Structure formats: C-alpha cells, structure tokens
Amino acid sequence: MSSVNGGVGETGDGLQSNDARSKSKVLAIAGCTNSGKTTLTKILCNKLMKGGATVHSIHQDEFFYTEDKVEKIYQEEGNEPAFFYDYDSITAVDRDGLINAIREVSTEAR
Numbered sequence: 834m835s836s837v838n839g840g841v842g843e844t845g846d847g848l849q850s851n852d853a854r855s856k857s858k859v860l861a862i863a864g865c866t867n868s869g870k871t872t873l874t875k876i877l878c879n880k881l882m883k884g885g886a887t888v889h890s891i892h893q894d895e896f897f898y899t900e901d902k903v904e905k906i907y908q909e910e911g912n913e914p915a916f917f918y919d920y921d922s923i924t925a926v927d928r929d930g931l932i933n934a935i936r937e938v939s940t941e942a943r
Contacts (some may be wrong), residue, residue: 850887872890896931 860877864870869891878888897903903925905916919925 843852859935859939889941890935891931891938893926895926896927898927898932 859932862870874890878890881888897920900918904919904922905913906919907916909915
C-alpha cells in the first residue's frame with residue numbers, strides 16, 4: 834500500500850494541479866503470492882518520486898502475526914500429518930496496526 838502526496842490528479846495538459854498536490858492519496862495493490870505486487874509498487878513509487886511526489890510504501894507482510902497466533906491448516910501427507918500457517922486469512926493480519934500505519938503516513942503527508 835502506498836500513500837502518495839501530490840502524485841495524482843492531472844490537468845488536461847498532463848500537469849498536476851495544485852489541488853492534487855495538497856491532498857494525500859492511498860493506493861492499495863493486491864494480488865496473489867508472487868504476482869509482482871512489490872515490483873509494481875517499486876516502479877510506481879520511483880516514477881511518482883521522480884515527479885515530485887512524497888511516497889510511503891507500507892507492506893501488509895510487515896503486519897502478519899507471529900506463527901503462534903496464526904491458524905494452522907492440517908492435511909494428510911502420506912502417513913504423517915502436515916500443516917501450514919494460514920497467512921491468506923484476514924485473521925493473520927494485525928488490521929489495527931496496518932490501518933494505523935496508513936493513517937499515520939496519510940496524516941504526515943498533509
């Protein structure tokens with residue numbers, strides 16, 4: 834997720850309006866594991882910063898709970914039970930922490 838200040842809101846001639854520069858925007862990028870979210874975020878952040886925008890990138894991965902707090906999903910593999918941690922579940926993420934981080938950078942950008 835990225836908070837962008839002054840990076841969006843173009844006029845008809847491709848220039849940013851003063852109004853767009855004074856407002857912070859939040860852009861959320863979602864997708865499957867290994868789908869290129871981080872790569873896309875880096876490219877967008879670099880382009881926006883080159884254009885003079887202030888950009889903050891927040892990664893949801895930084896807000897996953899530790900394994901002891903994440904649900905395990907069990908499955909049978911041969912003769913031995915196996916499990917994996919369900920990091921695809923919304924309950925695996927510290928939502929309050931993530932929301933607070935987004936609010937913090939959005940407030941800083943104003």
